Amino acid sequence: MKNIYQPDLMEVAAVQRHTADVKSVKVRFRDADCAQQFQFRVGQFGIFSSFGYGESVFNICSSSTWSDGLEFCFRKTGRVTEALWEIEEGDTIGFRGPYGNGYPVEAWKGKNLIFLGGGIAMPPIRCAIWYALENRADYGDITIVYGARTVADLVYVNELAEWSKRERVRVIQCVDPGGETPNWTGEIGFVPTVFERAQVAAENSVALVIGPPIMIKNTMPVLDRMGLPRASVYTSLENRMKCGVGKCGRCNCGPVYVCKEGPVFTMEELAALPQDY
């Protein structure tokens, strides 16, 4: 029987540096059968490992419609991510997953999609954006509001530019006051304020809001004022995890094991849970 903790080996196909402390990595399974069988849903996560340093949890930030390997994007913050920072093309990393529930992209069909992200929250949103773009006929208008502290902290800037050229896609970028450069053409302000100014219609919409707790907290009143029901607002929790398979006891938020029953929840579901995230 399979050892559920043993990873599959993946070869690094490409590394892209986004900011002073954020990189994204594209990896492919070393084993052809693994590559063939692998499937996931956007919004799921994986446990990636640097051998000799340990494991870390990252969202799979590529779209499930892409068949060539998968991508993750991470911020350098500690032991494992510092080791991953050094990896190069051809290196081997470990991968376990996919884990978690993912976004209900089927239920979102026919809806307008609102994506609100702050800082390093772009990767978990990016997979959903690409998924929607590749199934364009299934979804209505797409609004993306993405902000970071400074211009230098924005990630996936090339793709933001590319998305803005697509049909029925509106991209609004913003940086915190003082974070702009002289030639900055985006908005200045915090995500919730900039989003409210953009006057997006709530009708027949769902929103995916991911970012630091303070951004989510300040975005909720805006969504409430717009009249978007909390059952239509989704987020992804970042409770600390080790096993990803409901055993290590670390990720629970009240009665819910975030690694298995999450990490994606509606704000209505979260309101019913204790403040344990």
Added chain:
Amino acid sequence: MSEIISSDNLRKLAAEWIEQGVRVAAPQHAGGRVLYLPLKNSADLLLDAFIHPANSAKEFLFPKSETLYAYRVEGQDVKLVEAPGTETPQVLLGVRPCDAAAFPILDHIFNWDCADELYNRRRRNTTIVVLACSAHDANCFCTSVGLGPASERGADVLLVPLTNDTFEVRSVTEKGRSLFAGKTQTDNVAAMAAAGPEPRFAPDAVRKFSAANFEHPIWGEHALACVGCGACAHTCPTCHCFDIVDEHGERVRNWDSCQFSLFTLHASGHNPRPDQGSRQRQRILHKFSIYPDKFGEILCTGCGNCTRNCPAGLGVLPLLIAIEHEEHLPA
């Protein structure tokens, strides 16, 4: 009709198992304490005069530190090496009913949705011989959680003291029956189980209170003395939290505890359980509300080890008693 074994014959039997290469673990004296330890010499087997070993028997199924797999980094390539794993049979001899009862409870967590083969393999290869208690101390509360001094839950065989040096052998499972087959004598006396401690609280009241009072001063008040050492979890038969880390070319899982401040610390620096009160709350909630809601069983067998081993004299019992008191206060 009952089956009987003398303590001499039980020791001989243990010696036979050891001789055959079976791994035997049993209560023994160690540095002024009683601990469950691998049994090397059957003369060291302790069959009376202790309440509960300072550790729990879980470590023989779920070790403190366990290699999940090893790896070799060769240039840009990596070779995974499966953990050796063993099918060696194991007998846990003379374990307390509150330790044995923990295994069917732990089976849920290691098997819901996906199976943890490392745990299951040991479980399959282990036979559990329980020694009923003849005495209890002020920390014992098995009778409050539906167990007792001669509970058969999780046991393959239950030994009940009959005289000073004889035990009644009650086979509970086929595995247990075959372990003692031909090793006992038949008699028509039956052993009497000792009376357990008086029940101290009602788990339902605790469940109701803890599920409804996520914010309540009682958590913080009780946690004031807690130093967050995790001794309660590490000596608990049912606590099963672990960390996964890299050590010397191996990926290893080590016991962890919700009482540690780093347990839930996010990479951003945010910690959903920022103080000891929220960590004590997690402990009670997990044991008496979350686990029962998910798996239909309380994550506690009333062994009292958390209080016995706590440097601050806490453990769950004083908090449970206080909670029940709170729950019964007029609203």
